[in-house]
Amino acid sequence: MATALAPRKAPRQARSRKTRDAILVAAGGILAREGLRGLTTNHVARAAGISIGSLYQYYPNKQAIIGALLTESRAAVLAGMEAAAEAAADAALDVVVCAMVRARLRQLFEQPGLTEALERAEAELPADQGLARQRTQVQAQVVAVLAEYYVDDPETVARDVLALAEGMAHAALRAGEAAFEPLAQRVERAVTGYLAGVVPEA
Amino acid sequence: MATALAPRKAPRQARSRKTRDAILVAAGGILAREGLRGLTTNHVARAAGISIGSLYQYYPNKQAIIGALLTESRAAVLAGMEAAAEAAADAALDVVVCAMVRARLRQLFEQPGLTEALERAEAELPADQGLARQRTQVQAQVVAVLAEYYVDDPETVARDVLALAEGMAHAALRAGEAAFEPLAQRVERAVTGYLAGVVPEA
Amino acid sequence: MATALAPRKAPRQARSRKTRDAILVAAGGILAREGLRGLTTNHVARAAGISIGSLYQYYPNKQAIIGALLTESRAAVLAGMEAAAEAAADAALDVVVCAMVRARLRQLFEQPGLTEALERAEAELPADQGLARQRTQVQAQVVAVLAEYYVDDPETVARDVLALAEGMAHAALRAGEAAFEPLAQRVERAVTGYLAGVVPEA
Amino acid sequence: MATALAPRKAPRQARSRKTRDAILVAAGGILAREGLRGLTTNHVARAAGISIGSLYQYYPNKQAIIGALLTESRAAVLAGMEAAAEAAADAALDVVVCAMVRARLRQLFEQPGLTEALERAEAELPADQGLARQRTQVQAQVVAVLAEYYVDDPETVARDVLALAEGMAHAALRAGEAAFEPLAQRVERAVTGYLAGVVPEA
DNA sequence: GATGAATGAGAGTTCATTCAT
DNA sequence: CATGAATGAACTCTCATTCAT
Numbered sequence: 001m002a003t004a005l006a007p008r009k010a011p012r013q014a015r016s017r018k019t020r021d022a023i024l025v026a027a028g029g030i031l032a033r034e035g036l037r038g039l040t041t042n043h044v045a046r047a048a049g050i051s052i053g054s055l056y057q058y059y060p061n062k063q064a065i066i067g068a069l070l071t072e073s074r075a076a077v078l079a080g081m082e083a084a085a086e087a088a089a090d091a092a093l094d095v096v097v098c099a100m101v102r103a104r105l106r107q108l109f110e111q112p113g114l115t116e117a118l119e120r121a122e123a124e125l126p127a128d129q130g131l132a133r134q135r136t137q138v139q140a141q142v143v144a145v146l147a148e149y150y151v152d153d154p155e156t157v158a159r160d161v162l163a164l165a166e167g168m169a170h171a172a173l174r175a176g177e178a179a180f181e182p183l184a185q186r187v188e189r190a191v192t193g194y195l196a197g198v199v200p201e202a
Numbered sequence: 203m204a205t206a207l208a209p210r211k212a213p214r215q216a217r218s219r220k221t222r223d224a225i226l227v228a229a230g231g232i233l234a235r236e237g238l239r240g241l242t243t244n245h246v247a248r249a250a251g252i253s254i255g256s257l258y259q260y261y262p263n264k265q266a267i268i269g270a271l272l273t274e275s276r277a278a279v280l281a282g283m284e285a286a287a288e289a290a291a292d293a294a295l296d297v298v299v300c301a302m303v304r305a306r307l308r309q310l311f312e313q314p315g316l317t318e319a320l321e322r323a324e325a326e327l328p329a330d331q332g333l334a335r336q337r338t339q340v341q342a343q344v345v346a347v348l349a350e351y352y353v354d355d356p357e358t359v360a361r362d363v364l365a366l367a368e369g370m371a372h373a374a375l376r377a378g379e380a381a382f383e384p385l386a387q388r389v390e391r392a393v394t395g396y397l398a399g400v401v402p403e404a
Numbered sequence: 405m406a407t408a409l410a411p412r413k414a415p416r417q418a419r420s421r422k423t424r425d426a427i428l429v430a431a432g433g434i435l436a437r438e439g440l441r442g443l444t445t446n447h448v449a450r451a452a453g454i455s456i457g458s459l460y461q462y463y464p465n466k467q468a469i470i471g472a473l474l475t476e477s478r479a480a481v482l483a484g485m486e487a488a489a490e491a492a493a494d495a496a497l498d499v500v501v502c503a504m505v506r507a508r509l510r511q512l513f514e515q516p517g518l519t520e521a522l523e524r525a526e527a528e529l530p531a532d533q534g535l536a537r538q539r540t541q542v543q544a545q546v547v548a549v550l551a552e553y554y555v556d557d558p559e560t561v562a563r564d565v566l567a568l569a570e571g572m573a574h575a576a577l578r579a580g581e582a583a584f585e586p587l588a589q590r591v592e593r594a595v596t597g598y599l600a601g602v603v604p605e606a
Numbered sequence: 607m608a609t610a611l612a613p614r615k616a617p618r619q620a621r622s623r624k625t626r627d628a629i630l631v632a633a634g635g636i637l638a639r640e641g642l643r644g645l646t647t648n649h650v651a652r653a654a655g656i657s658i659g660s661l662y663q664y665y666p667n668k669q670a671i672i673g674a675l676l677t678e679s680r681a682a683v684l685a686g687m688e689a690a691a692e693a694a695a696d697a698a699l700d701v702v703v704c705a706m707v708r709a710r711l712r713q714l715f716e717q718p719g720l721t722e723a724l725e726r727a728e729a730e731l732p733a734d735q736g737l738a739r740q741r742t743q744v745q746a747q748v749v750a751v752l753a754e755y756y757v758d759d760p761e762t763v764a765r766d767v768l769a770l771a772e773g774m775a776h777a778a779l780r781a782g783e784a785a786f787e788p789l790a791q792r793v794e795r796a797v798t799g800y801l802a803g804v805v806p807e808a
Numbered sequence: 809g810a811t812g813a814a815t816g817a818g819a820g821t822t823c824a825t826t827c828a829t
Numbered sequence: 830c831a832t833g834a835a836t837g838a839a840c841t842c843t844c845a846t847t848c849a850t
Contacts, residue, residue, distance in 0.1 A: 123319075461833095
């Protein structure tokens, strides 16, 4: 009964995969530039250089496109954060967390506007289990690290850290900041300050 | 082409003002409960207990309603933050800033969902000068305080502080947190930590 | 979850009622002339001399229009058959039944094509309780009479009688027969013949 | 404008004929199960285990498939009725007619749903000469018998008899009757009764 | 011949907005 | 001023049909 959010056909052939990706790229661009209001299926199809019928061969409905965009976006964060966590393994807690946060920030900077628009879009979407799970996974990755350091209430801490970083990044991007490093350092200050009251004395 | 966002007529008469407010209350409730998707003009009119025709006597279009809601919301923050700043006058920088941030947080908690939905709505609206100015004013109030303490680049600092607080609050509310004080203290930790690297030794 | 088939608003004002009826008349005409394929909402609106938006103020969806048409059609049969049954009260069984059948036939002749098209349309519609109940009522009226005469298995008999009459009428109309009486008499012959093997000796 | 309803190529090769039949079987099944609404060309192709492109190699359009289904169905009736008529040759008029009617009923019972759906489908199709002729042939076969017995207006009688039988059968099937014989006997009663007023004393 | 990706006209439906009453 | 019926552009999605591979 719940609308399927899964893409429609597995892209076995190279051409198919290209079309599928072209749709996502087009949709992402529109979403970032014009917001959810501008994201009409016809508009996406035109921007992707395909017909509306083709679009619906790849995605069963508009939500599925947004869902795929979200999935892709979150997979990228997850991958980035995982890599960062591994690279910083065995460092102090705040160092590891900051590394993960940086990975997240980098993504926000690479697709300015898109991530924010996507999250706004998700809020307007009917609730979907798959998407909810994905949203949790990003946080869960931070939780895992925090747990290793015996941080109390790691869920809340992870949520706080990610939320403050994202909040700052969105505001900075909206204000026109283009440089990554200065923002990253300011975020790190906030994160470190926040964590100072959380880390057990070890 | 630029649609006027100003309300249509000055509410000189008491009845007019009441109707105007009823529209905003109805719209705000719907926005908080059902998101931008559920906010249709007919729906608002019905919820406000008036006809669709009357609604358009008070607001020239849907955007104007959202604009009024945003204006109202921001006026409340401004008032709250101003009061907080005065009450904490002459205290240490972080104390004053935290007091202002608390005022902001309190508003977010009082209308959970609405503020967030309102901001999402604003992002989807065509850019409007008036609203942009308002957004700046909230930040400007913090900037004014920071400047008194000779903080460097007060615009960025103000933006950062507000953004991290709002980010954390939204995440907490979405996660179902209902208690104000715990969140406020966590936010203060982040703000204080962030500010520590900013305050001149003076 | 099941699509509502009920009309949207009660037509209190005369104008409203007129529009509602105009929609049904237009839809009925199209259905009779062009079949379900030709029955598009835009087509109906145009034929009714209203805008598509207005159409949807009166009926929540296309099915509801078909449903209303069916309801109207069945109400007419029911009324006609009831009147016929009363007028023929106390007559012999076959006389009463034939009177009812005639009432049914008369309706089929008055709106040639429509009844048939409506039934075809109903078959393509998702099952709806309300409609199913209505369909039963026509038969139930015959059952009631048969029961009074102690006919065995009145449900089957009623179904048979109505079905043979309708089958003959549809075929006759499709073949271009325009005169009512000759057909009615042929149907009566079949009905009487059929009933002869059914009536208890009394 | 008049779309050709004839199949596209003569099935000279065995494989061709098999594919052609597979298409019809698939289409017939879908039509019986899901009605005209469910009968999409892509759906048929998938159910037949071929590609949509291949489907269009065998039938020039969707109507042609329905047309072929109707042709097949009617050929079967014709054959059945012819055999029945021969087997009952020289019997009394009503015996012969009833035998033919039984043949028709048997077909309806063998493919419950399909024949009815097929007839509904035909009514929604644009009028086609070929199909109209076929429809006449079934009737013509009864006419031929009636004529032998010097029945007056044999066309009308044939139409009536077939129509009442089909009407009763469709209603019975829709009501869930599964047994053939009881229905057949009821139909025979109606037919015999009807014919009683028709046969010349001769 | 077979395939299935691609096409696009057109269907159902919504909703901001207007205007006669 | 209030009402709410009416409007129609715009949106999502389907499906018969084509055509390059």
